[in-house]
Amino acid sequence: MTRLSGITPSGEAHLGNYLGAVSRWAAHSRPDDLYFVSNMHAMTIDHDPERLRDLTDHQLAVLVAAGVPGDRLFVQSDLIREHMALAWLLECTCTFGEASRMIQFKEKSRGSASVRLGLLTYPVLMAADILLHGTAQVPVGEDQSQHVELARTLARRFNTDYGEVFVVPEAVLPEAGARVRDLSDPSRKMSKSSSEAHGIVFVLDEPEVIRRKFARAVTDGRDEVRYDAVEQPGVANLLDILAVCRGTTAEEAARGIGGYRDLKEAVGTAVIDTLGPVRERALALLEDRFELTRIRQEGAERARERSERRLTEAIALAGLA
Structure with missing residues (x-):
């Protein structure tokens, strides 16, 4: 098969x-x-x-x-x-x-x-x-x-x-x-063809670049960390990413996070930890x-x-x- x-x-x-x-x-x-x-x-x-x-x-x-x-x-x-x-x-x-x-x-x-x-x-x-x-x-x-x-x-x-x-x-x-959405426009999926590079996190991005991109991610004016894909699509996108990196649900990932700054820092760290080994191995292969x-x-x-x-x-x- x-x-x-x-x-x-x-x-x-x-x-x-x-x-x-x-x-x-x-x-x-x-x-x-x-x-x-x-x-x-x-x-x-x-x-x-x-x-x-x-x-x-x-x-x-x-x-x-x-x-x-x-x-x-x-x-x-x-x-x-x-x-x-x-x-x-x-x-x-x-x-x-x-x-x-x-x-x-x-x-x-x-x-x-x-x-x-x-x-x-x-x-x-x-x-x-x-x-x-x-x-x-x-x-x-x-x-x-x-x-x-x-x-x-x-x-x-x-x-x-x-x-x-x-x-x-x-x-x-x-x-x-x-389903990862564009960080600069959560109404569209993250795509190689996007003209907004700061909305795309590349696998080989350096850690500090990843942190900056998540720090600039679009959210809203509520500063309320909860999962609502309709009313808060930017926050929902960040929670989806955090949940996958942590191996949990988006609702569970939202618990204990007080505001958007904390959320963005948590997601950035989780993504850096997730991509780190892949980035290191890929760069070694491209070098060798x-x-x-x-x-x-x-x-x-x-x-x-x-x-x-x-x-x-x-x-x-x-x-x-």
């Missing part, structure tokens, strides 16, 4: 990524789970090649430092021939209508005079990611469930037209993780490129071994060998 999860290096890893997904991957990984850095998906918009290389290594280092099993972790572009070969087979299986109906394509292309073709076809590449590795389950939120449904459609069509080779995957809701390269190469070899038979069979069934 292979389960595949990926993360795109479109920016530096932040607290929302870590508490919402990465820490859960490390703590609740099953023997058949696979994880990958989907750096090819970061090319659907303008990108700087050198920054993409750095962000790919950065994301890989954070995943390893967090405890995601290295023997089930790989970088997408290290299997670029395999992923692109299958993506072409699936593009020749997919229709234009199916690709253009993807909600994210509609939203991101709306109002733009020039849209990259990759924005249209990347859901097919995503299907290739899923099908290449024999994925049975894909943990995704609502915004990605349509892409998994496309992978299901293409798997069934290929199996029917050419021969049985692909597992038909299913979307599953991921285990509930922390030999070790990071070894992990990356071994991950690619294992991923290639897992997928080789399936890709070879698909190529033959499609008439190319």
Whole structure:
């Protein structure tokens, strides 16, 4: 029952990524789970090649430092021939209508005079990611469930037209993780694409930077520490973060905290303590490129071994060998 999860290096890893997904991957990984850095998906918009290389290594280092099993972790572009070969087979299986109906394509292309073709076809590449590795389950939120449904459609069509080779995957809701909001605007989630850097806590931020960001976090004028996501969203966000770091509930985390200054100091300290070991290990890996390269190469070899038979069979069934 292979389960595949990926993360795109479109920016530096932040607290929302870590508490919402990465820490859960490390703590609740099953023997058949696979994880990958989907750096090819970061090319659907303008990108700087050198920054993409750095962000790919950065994301890989954070995943390893967090405890995601290295023997089930790989970088997408290290299997670029395999992923692109299958993506072409699936593009020749997919229709234009199916690709253009993807909600994210509609939203991101709306109002733009020039849209990259990759924005249209990347859901097919995503299907290739899923099908290449024999994925049975894909943990995704609502915004990605349509892409998994496309992978299901293409798997069934290929199996029917050419021969049985692909597992038909299913979307599953991921285990509930922390929903970390932007510190400068708690109405939106913490995101790599935010223009307000002080609202984002990055995994590799220095401790004093983290303290300053929490000291500036938006709250309200009440100075009343209680959990109310509707009336006090900024305070609720801080309590959610504190609760996850302490392994308790938000209501329990609020007890004994007299005011917003104390709350911000408590959350900053808890986040520094939580991220500290990950930050230290990730920086060591980024400093020791030999070790990071070894992990990356071994991950690619294992991923290639897992997928080789399936890709070879698909190529033959499609008439190319």
